Amino acid sequence: MGFLEETAREVLEFTTNAVFSERYARRDGLLQRIDPRVKVVSLVVIVATVVSLERIDLILAFYFLALALAVLSRLPVIEFTKRVWVFIPIFTGVIALPSIFMIPGEPAFHLFGLTASREGIRWAVLFTLRVATAVSYAILFTMTSRWNDIVSALASFRIPGMVITITTLTYRYIFLLAKLLLDAMHARRARLAGELGMVESWKEAGKHIGATFIKANALGEDLYYAMLSRGYANEIEPLREFKAGKVDYAFSAFTVLLVVLTFAFTRGLL
């Protein structure tokens, strides 16, 4: 049952996060005003740049830029930072720590008979900071964008309409199925004296998932009829239309400049 309860909790956290995201996405800040298409492209370009950087000082600069953008977008900086570092998976630490001792090089300090190297420490800092900076930009994006804007932006990138339709429906019905799953879990818990064994809990999970599949299936059927009744012809068209304005051009120019300067700098051209 631990398995299922864990799942339910995750689902709740997800919905909570989604609700929070929407809340900040409605604020009147810098990134909220930017065309989602520009934002998507900028996000990908900036994160790719961060990932390819090998200098701690430059990554740190990008990290602070992310914080500055968070402030300009009226995001609560403390919560933003917390979400970034909570999102950095525990295993980043699990990976980073031992490598301090494993990567050979000039000894820095000794612990329990192990020798930490300067190279190891440098690597661990570089690695963790890079992950954190990349995640910061992703979260910056999610906290300032609304889901239907993101989907509309994807649609304008020539992603087939059917994929957009499926994505829209997915996002909508995650909430509904999550609620059903949570209720089913509660209904089981209400009749469960004690705890389930591990294999038994997997089997229970299998039944839950099977039942959810059948419900999802029935829902899919009804959904089709409801859509057909209103003139559905294979696709849901996103309604949002974007017009790039001054802010968008300025932000695009800023991103391009940022990336070009960074590369020029790392290649020793500046």
Next chain:
Amino acid sequence: MHIPDGYLGPYTCAFFYLIMIPIWYKAFRWLKNLKPSQVPLLGVLTAFAFLVMMYNMPVPGGTTAHIVGGTIIAILISPWAATVSLSIVLLIQALFFGDGGITTYAANVFNMGVVLPFVGYYTYKFLSERFKLNEVISAGIGAYIGIVTAATVAGIELGIQPYIQPGYCPYPLRVSVPAMAIAHLVTAGPAAAVVTAAVVWYVKKSRPDLFAMRTIARG
């Protein structure tokens, strides 16, 4: 199994984006085989796949292990449907969860949305058709082999980093592959096998007509 940003170097990331382009093209083309009534259904089933993937257990030395709905969707509809579903699920997870990454998105889709469902599905098909093995057991074994293979592939992707460009995942193949593989052999693998077998058994018993749906979808 989600590889976050910063674990794979830029070359590896670009490589997988290139690999994925023709695969996505093929998968999106496959969607045209769906009847109008099956499009909403696939939307709801993708939501279902998303929920199935919610449960993460940390794996020492690797990233995460969890059940992936890929084999289930591959068996119940088609491996191409699983590719589309998982691409959408991983996109939502990367954008809203920080689960997985943006630069590593293509690599993650390749592991969980291509390797996993195709290996799982063809193992299942091979066992149940050639060896006349019980469909439920075949599905379980398929899911097991699918998830372990996908994890091994992820381990290889991580493990080649030190050889390509230092500064990303530091562990060489001899560490990363066993770490990912063993974690999935002993934890997520058996869980996925039992869950997948249970789902197939359950659906076969309660809605055999849904199994008939596959032939239509593959049309």
Next chain:
Amino acid sequence: MKVYELRNVSYRYPTGEWALRGISMEVERGETLAIVGPNGAGKTTLLKLMDALVMPTEGEILFEGKLITEDTMTDKEFRRKVGFLFQNPDVMLFSATVLEDVAFGPVHLWGKERGLKRAREELRRLGIEKLADRHPYSLSGGEKKKASIACVTAMEPEVLLLDEPTRDLDLRNRNFVLDMIRSWKGERKTVVVVTHDLRLIRLADRVYVVNKEILFEGTPRELFSRPELIERANLDVPEIVRLFHELGINEIPLSVGEAVEILRGLLQR
């Protein structure tokens, strides 16, 4: 003029079970028709047949004198004229915002710009413009029902098929729906409503009792005067009707107001 004519219609589920057998039925333009019957009587299937979402296994259905065929399924004109309010609002609200859901039908009919305008208008008309940007997940049951009504009415249908429209609603929201139906009645729209709700049945001009086949056809008053039929249809007899039966009063009151008048008359004597 007849809006619908069903001739000996039967429908079999893919599982092989019969949902409906030999249904013959007519719906006049402008009338409000109630369809009642026990759980599993095939009432929802009947509405789906009328909305050309599924095709009859046997028999034929005429809409405005024209036969409904597979082509009707994707016929724009038909889709505009006939609106279907599903029982479960969750299947009607499938987009990321209420506005997009309400605009879904109109956009298919009239294109993006006019469709969106129509959707906004309809939300305003129903007094729920504040829901436009909300995600369907965050709506209450009553708000969901109102939003799904807007989805249907935004297409300006002439015929409304309603599947248990007052179910799962509390009093206030039920009243909203009843008022809606009254206003459609006033506008001489054709309304076919599947329901268990007695207040709704009383609004109807005519009632069919269905349980896989047609058991009764007549006015609500005729229906309430036949307790054996009501029992067969597995319906509640309205309390005031039961009260009058037990008091041995011959008249059948259709509302509390009527009952008050009749009893006042008797008490004054």
Next chain:
Amino acid sequence: MKVYELRNVSYRYPTGEWALRGISMEVERGETLAIVGPNGAGKTTLLKLMDALVMPTEGEILFEGKLITEDTMTDKEFRRKVGFLFQNPDVMLFSATVLEDVAFGPVHLWGKERGLKRAREELRRLGIEKLADRHPYSLSGGEKKKASIACVTAMEPEVLLLDEPTRDLDLRNRNFVLDMIRSWKGERKTVVVVTHDLRLIRLADRVYVVNKEILFEGTPRELFSRPELIERANLDVPEIVRLFHELGINEIPLSVGEAVEILRGLLQR
């Protein structure tokens, strides 16, 4: 003796919204208690709190004088004593057969053999042994409800928490559920029922009107004599009660039988 004691209990959803605020409530052993209120009033959450499925954000809940804690969630004794009938039977039934679902609780309590025996007994007692091998998916609405009742009663609970047990049922099945509750009342079991159904409210010894907080506590008769409260609770006033109000009769009839007697008395005079 008090079965439940809620002291200033509040519950906040993970989204940050309050479902319930400052609820203080007592449930006596053997009483039938109805909880009524509009949609979204936190009634289901209240039952979940009483069944130790969720923990209060603030305040405390005592069951038989002992504080409910996280440990209560997995406490065998507590799970046996308290049964929870969910509103939607689909969330209670998802094994391959009805028998397996009904046996789920008993098997975990008493082991496989005795548990299965108990489950079979219970199916027989409710007259649904023919459903034992059926898959829950293939059941009708009424059969599902009966099967889910068997799931709960197979554990021989002393306290029953019921969430809208008559909702979505037709007359015959609603009567089955009402008879069930009457028999529990007769056995002096403690019943806490969340409902909109007036027939059910009339069965209760006591009623709480809840809308995030407690608005009223008293007998059904007291509730029906206060129309302003009923409106605030978003409830239907029973037709016969409205009839009596409008006729200016001071008595409040709780059933058609009572109304017949009162009116007969008046008519004979």
